[in-house]
Amino acid sequence: MEIIEREEGEVRVLSLVGRLDTNTTPDAEAQINSVLDSGANKLLINFENIEYVSSAGLRLLLATAKRLKGSAGELRISCLNETVQEVFDISGFASILTVLATENEALDAF
């Protein structure tokens, strides 16, 4: 899976590309974990280029949120398309994760 990584101040921004499902999640998981392992504590995952997320992807987001919470870190998520927003709504993730409409809003929310 393609993930574009950059830094905005102390925030690590990960832009995911494609779909976050059974086959792409292990790859995304490895990359997110390596970012967290390197000491990043403020993480913004940008979904602008994500087509859809299945429960495999949700599982990764939940694990990431738990890990950051354990280290007093923060996770922000931005730019959901209509389908992903619906998945977040149906699953209840919209209310347990901090989701913002744009990347700038998400950066400002840290």
Next chain:
Amino acid sequence: MIANSDKPVVLAVDDTPENLDVVKGVLGDDYHVKAAVNGKIALKIAETQSPDLILLDIMMPDMDGYEVCQRLKANPVTANIPVIFLTAKDQDTDQAKGFELGAADYIQKPVNAMILRSRTKTHVQLKKNLDALQEAYALINAQKQRMQDELNVGKDIQMSMLRRDYPLFPDNDEFSVHAQLEPAREVSGDFYDLFFVNPAELCLVVADVSGKGVPAALFMAVSKTLFSARAIDDRSPASIMTRVNNELSKNNPSCMFVTVFLAILNIETGELRYSNAGHNPPLLKRADGQVSVLKKIHGPVAGAIEEIAYGEDRINLGQGDVLLSFTDGVTEAMNTENELYSDARLEAWFADTSGLTAEAWVKELVTSVSEFVGAAEASDDITIMALSYDTEPGEKTQDLYSITIPNELKALNSVVEGLEGFAEGKAIQPGVIQKLCIAFDELLNNIISYGYVDDSPHEIFVDVDYRNDELIATIKDDGIPFNPFMGDDPDISLSVDDREIGGLGIHLVKQMMDEVSYMRFTDMNMVRLVIKTTAQG
């Protein structure tokens, strides 16, 4: 003296007390003898105490023996009590008059003790036998009524299995269809069925189970269920017939069987594919009036022999064509001269009649058969189905995406990529395809990860049918029986710390699809998903 209730009761009627004493003397040891000195008293005792026998004097003042006898016989309560006339008269004419009035016997006075004893004994015994017979008869009648009631319930249940919500398919302009079953007995072995296997294909079944009565009705119920279950996930009449025959034959100790005509009509193109298992060949009447017989029999009756491969044929229906299917109750209906309605008569009727609606075709044929049968008793169930194709057949518009994948997670990529390619250029909103991709990801992941108990390779079949602003997807696998939609929905109100992820995927599928369903077949799971391609929220 205390009456012994075990003794039969004899009522002696005589206006001379000495005569009554004689009777008491002769019968007193063996019978409880009641006495009446005139007819009026006799009638009262007879009505209130139900004696087993009445010894009746003829020559009495006020009301003579004849009149007493007449009144006894006229009263239903006393009519069955045997009456023996005791009289000094010995003319034949008097005896004849007594018998005419319903007397059982005559004894002449002066009474011979031995004759009195023996005739009393005989008639009391006869009365007892008669009573026992009547009791048995009443019991049999009660049993018969109970069985009748149960058969009526069976009939109600059976008839409720048939579509009778006339008019059938009122929203479809492409065709009209009517079907009717007239049972010969309380429960029958005929059945018919009509249902859409997908929005463009209508399945028609007309069948006749061997035998009649409850066993045939039970076999009918099983057969009907198997055919409809099989037809939903199988587009070939030959394949449906082959598989249902195998299931019916496998466990069939009573050697019942069923003759079946099964057809699938594409209502858009008019294509009719059909398979016939030993059933009466249906008739086809073209719009120009020409009648033909769909003669081909594709295999033996279903349920008799396992592992038969049935064939199928196809014809194309045009506007105004009528297909008439029926059971042998029509052609083998018999009139009082023992003549059959016969195939020839049916074909002639079909050729000579025209311009009817589907419903009228059925009703007119029912009328024709019942007029022919006349006063003769209906010998078999009569089932008739008429289908009239009412549209100009269109081009085939079926649009299908099919892919078979091995049970490996990486194969999911090809399913979703293929689906995205299939959707390209079609009037399907991208969100719809994304949701279906999510559903496939969830369901196929489940099947591949948990569905197999061995390490052998398996195939999973995915089909997506696009028509009428809907995507209808089916996933078929030969894994362990598992209904993914059975589990409880997850609690989505919990916080990050408490959330468990289990069950979430299926929850997404259920929420995002417009319809989900699961069916288990003998060796296959089938999940069916429907999502509308327009008007997404």
